[in-house]
Amino acid sequence: xxxxxxxxxxxxxxxxxxxxxxxxxxxxxxxxxxxxxxxxxxxxxxxxxxxxxxxxxxxxxxxxxxxxxxxxxxxxxxxxxxxxxxxxxxxxxxxxxxxxxxxxxxxxxxxxxxxxxxxxxxxxxxxxxxxxxxxxxxxxxxxxxxxxxxxxxxxxxxxxxxxxxxxxxxxxxxxxxxxxxxxxxxxxxxxxxxxxxxxxxxxxxxxxxxxxxxxxxxxxxxxxxxxxxxxxxxxxxxxxxxxxxxxxxxxxxxxxxxxxxxxxxxxxxxxxxxxxxxxxxxx
Amino acid sequence: xxxxxxxxxxxxxxxxxxxxxxxxxxxxxxxxxxxxxxxxxxxxxxxxxxxxxxxxxxxxxxxxxxxxxxxxxxxxxxxxxxxxxxxxxxxxxxxxxxxxxxxxxxxxxxxxxxxxxxxxxxxxxxxxxxxxxxxxxxxxxxxxxxxxxxxxxxxxxxxxxxxxxxxxxxxxxxxxxxxxxxxxxxxxxxxxxxxxxxxxxxxxxxxxxxxxxxxxxxxxxxxxxxxxxxxxxxxxxxxxxxxxxxxxxxxxxxxxxxxxxxxxxxxxxxxxxxxxxxxxxxx
Numbered sequence: 262x263x264x265x266x267x268x269x270x271x272x273x274x275x276x277x278x279x280x281x282x283x284x285x286x287x288x289x290x291x292x293x294x295x296x297x298x299x300x301x302x303x304x305x306x307x308x309x310x311x312x313x314x315x316x317x318x319x320x321x322x323x324x325x326x327x328x329x330x331x332x333x334x335x336x337x338x339x340x341x342x343x344x345x346x347x348x349x350x351x352x353x354x355x356x357x358x359x360x361x362x363x364x365x366x367x368x369x370x371x372x373x374x375x376x377x378x379x380x381x382x383x384x385x386x387x388x389x390x391x392x393x394x395x396x397x398x399x400x401x402x403x404x405x406x407x408x409x410x411x412x413x414x415x416x417x418x419x420x421x422x423x424x425x426x427x428x429x430x431x432x433x434x435x436x437x438x439x440x441x442x443x444x445x446x447x448x449x450x451x452x453x454x455x456x457x458x459x460x461x462x463x464x465x466x467x468x469x470x471x472x473x474x475x476x477x478x479x480x481x482x483x484x485x486x487x488x489x490x491x492x493x494x495x496x497x498x499x500x501x502x503x504x505x506x507x508x509x510x511x512x513x514x515x516x517x518x519x520x521x522x523x524x525x526x527x528x529x530x531x532x533x534x535x536x537x538x539x540x541x542x543x544x
Numbered sequence: 545x546x547x548x549x550x551x552x553x554x555x556x557x558x559x560x561x562x563x564x565x566x567x568x569x570x571x572x573x574x575x576x577x578x579x580x581x582x583x584x585x586x587x588x589x590x591x592x593x594x595x596x597x598x599x600x601x602x603x604x605x606x607x608x609x610x611x612x613x614x615x616x617x618x619x620x621x622x623x624x625x626x627x628x629x630x631x632x633x634x635x636x637x638x639x640x641x642x643x644x645x646x647x648x649x650x651x652x653x654x655x656x657x658x659x660x661x662x663x664x665x666x667x668x669x670x671x672x673x674x675x676x677x678x679x680x681x682x683x684x685x686x687x688x689x690x691x692x693x694x695x696x697x698x699x700x701x702x703x704x705x706x707x708x709x710x711x712x713x714x715x716x717x718x719x720x721x722x723x724x725x726x727x728x729x730x731x732x733x734x735x736x737x738x739x740x741x742x743x744x745x746x747x748x749x750x751x752x753x754x755x756x757x758x759x760x761x762x763x764x765x766x767x768x769x770x771x772x773x774x775x776x777x778x779x780x781x782x783x784x785x786x787x788x789x790x791x792x793x794x795x796x797x798x799x800x801x802x803x804x805x806x807x808x809x810x811x812x813x814x815x816x817x818x819x820x821x822x823x824x825x826x827x
Binding site: 385426427450451452474477478481494495 | 657662663664668695696697699700701706707709710713733734735736737757759760761762763764765775776777778
């Protein structure tokens, strides 16, 4: 209760997913959070590698921040044996990195159709097979694989897992401490089954990420996401659903948007905090 | 059986949705179908109005074509009473036009969120309420309202009905001869529940439309559709599912794509026929 009531009057509960301030290095993003009073950060592997994992872990720890998640593992749909082995190896490294950084959540973007393939069911089957290899290894490291359903417009090229229900069908094949799901507002807001599937998810919800659905879509649809409040999503209702399902974790702001990336990071964080308080939490 | 076997060796079964040859007037599209041996056409209301409904009906009839559908009614989500009344009146006109043109299928694109609204559930409820007004009137004219689930990327601005399952939940509130659904490959191909929902649809399938999911999406996502075979969809599997559900109607090619619109219509129809035979039917 005290954590919940604190959330309502401070940016507590809010986490910066560092892709949102893409022009910042990892140490810059950590300092930005400290200066803004944001207490958690979601890290990206490329930014961690740029800084070096030992230094990255140290910088975050010394700043007193929590690492809410590591983005990202996945890309599990390859049909060629070498590519599958490479994907397994890379995901095992990602699991180790998550553990080294002190987070228990590895976000998984499962991958799209292999080049030239039309076999969507086959790709989905391979995701399940690869998860079966990875889940116990994640468990060994105290890390949970968080399957992220992506918006169906990314089905061909980025993620053949397209709904929360489908992500749960996969996750439920494994222990809850090994495999969970991500609820990302941008990807799931349209789903007529959303309320029921969030309730079903319960303790499988490993991460709650927010950004808004804004129109028009840009020519690279990946970069069309907006600040909370700038688009069409009802965040308060979604937060209430996630909270009612028992989720008490961080709310990560993850935005892919060139214009926001070109904005000074301090300003982006100020907007995030304002929108978090006005749109995401409380009532 | 004989109709089915004929389909495999001729463009029988194939219908031109006239948006695919957008630069053609209605009489030009009708003549194009006759010249190419295509036996059915899906009409658009704006093209019908341009020609005049009586003349349009006569041109199609004298050419011996079947009108596979009329596009489109819908836009049922307005919350303001006047706008709702206007939408009802317009849909009643569309029902009468369908009957006058000799088709029993009126495609319904239900509409997106009203300007500034974040109330997705409210918009969906209004769709059901409006259908309840319209369904018996459609029945009086021997016309079936065919609810078209649109791809979730159109949820905010064009259609709050986003999956076949959701369309069926709506349709099943009414007699099957009054309300059916459209299976459009572009909008539903990604759905993990697709096979089960097509089977469930059975005699509710009022239209089967095809075009391909091609990448990258253009800046106006509406115009990103491709010829069958140019993208990521497995059409043979989808046709098998639709056929197994009992559907024996026309297969309409409906493509929104500026480049295809800029192509001579004869060439577009030749490509349609070739792809129909190589990708959509037979095995």
